Amino acid sequence: MIFDHRNVLFCFIINLLFNYSFINGTTEVLRPRGVPLTKKSFYDPGKDFQCLDGSATIPFLLVNDDYCDCDDGSDEPGTSACSNGLFHCSNIGFVEKIIPSSRVNDGICDCCDASDEYNSSIQCINNCLEMGEQMRIERERYHELMKHGNEIRQTYIATAKQKIDETKQELETLKSQMNEIESIKNEKFEAKNAAEELEKEALEKHRAKEEELRKQKEEEEIKNREIEETKQASAVFVKLDADADGIITLDEMKSYSRFDRDNDGTVSDDEAKVLI
Numbered sequence: 001m002i003f004d005h006r007n008v009l010f011c012f013i014i015n016l017l018f019n020y021s022f023i024n025g026t027t028e029v030l031r032p033r034g035v036p037l038t039k040k041s042f043y044d045p046g047k048d049f050q051c052l053d054g055s056a057t058i059p060f061l062l063v064n065d066d067y068c069d070c071d072d073g074s075d076e077p078g079t080s081a082c083s084n085g086l087f088h089c090s091n092i093g094f095v096e097k098i099i100p101s102s103r104v105n106d107g108i109c110d111c112c113d114a115s116d117e118y119n120s121s122i123q124c125i126n127n128c129l130e131m132g133e134q135m136r137i138e139r140e141r142y143h144e145l146m147k148h149g150n151e152i153r154q155t156y157i158a159t160a161k162q163k164i165d166e167t168k169q170e171l172e173t174l175k176s177q178m179n180e181i182e183s184i185k186n187e188k189f190e191a192k193n194a195a196e197e198l199e200k201e202a203l204e205k206h207r208a209k210e211e212e213l214r215k216q217k218e219e220e221e222i223k224n225r226e227i228e229e230t231k232q233a234s235a236v237f238v239k240l241d242a243d244a245d246g247i248i249t250l251d252e253m254k255s256y257s258r259f260d261r262d263n264d265g266t267v268s269d270d271e272a273k274v275l276i
Contacts, residue, residue, distance in 0.1 A: 032064050033078030033115065034101065036088040042074075049075060073101060080104040089115055094128040094135065 031040040042052060043063065050057045051070030058069045064078040073082025078101075085101030089111030099110045105120045112131050114124035240248045240255075250269065262268075 033118070034064070034085075034087040034104070035077050036096070036098070051075060076101060078104065080106065087116060089113060091128045093132040095132075 031037070032043050035043050039052075043049065043060075045060050047060065048057050049060045049063050051072060052074040053070065053072040055071040056069055058075060062069055063075050066076070066079045066081045068082040068085075069075045070082070073085030076082045076085050077087055079085075080102050082101055087099050087101045087104050089097040089099065091097055091111055091113050094112050097111060099116060103110050104116050105118070107117070107120055107122050109122070109124035110116045111124075112128040113126045117124045237248065238244075255267075
């Protein structure tokens with residue numbers, strides 16, 4: 001590439017005037033305008049500049065000469081020459097910022113340090129310190145809010161932990177009471193079973209005794225009935241045995257009116273024979 005000496009001289013003057021940043025009289029780390037500190041090492045005034053994408057190598061004086069030599073726009077970080085370039089706002093006292101290079105000297109203040117409008121028709125003011133102070137106040141307010149919120153959170157956690165501990169204690173107490181109730185229930189159940197068993201044994205003995213007494217009574221009644229029947233039979237036999245010979249004849253049977261089944265006033269032979 002052939003460079004005109006006048007163009008080189010012009011670029012040198014432009015670099016002296018505009019290539020390095022001054023903010024409120026305080027000089028930043030020396031580097032071309034619009035270059036972030038992290039990329040300072042790529043911009044060495046003592047060497048030719050190699051485009052960051054490797055597309056070309058140019059004299060360092062052509063950096064920020066308002067002409068786009070690199071495909072990636074890296075040779076014009078401080079001008080709007082390259083549509084794809086990036087401009088770094090140092091914004092000392094606030095937060096650094098990256099804007100498209102096309103916004104440099106466009107008449108709109110994008111950087112709080114006014115570095116993007118260094119050759120503009122408008123006069124931007126450097127209010128980074130004020131914005132930084134406001135950010136600090138808001139950050140402190142946020143931290144206070146977070147601190148207060150954390151205190152409330154810790155209070156809730158402590159309260160919840162206390163409630164959990166109390167609930168656990170109540171559950172342990174209830175569990176102990178339930179175990180005690182279950183133990184009493186088992187004791188009463190065992191006592192009930194023992195009482196029922198004793199009652200069952202007593203009832204069985206009582207029933208056996210009653211059955212024995214019933215049988216004895218029944219046997220006595222049968223015996224008494226047999227004795228009574230024997231007496232009655234003997235009395236009837238004596239009554240029928242008119243001649244007292246120990247034998248009841250047919251005529252003796254016919255003489256007993258109770259054997260008159262057809263109630264005709266006489267005991268027939270047939271009626272008497274039925275009973276012999």
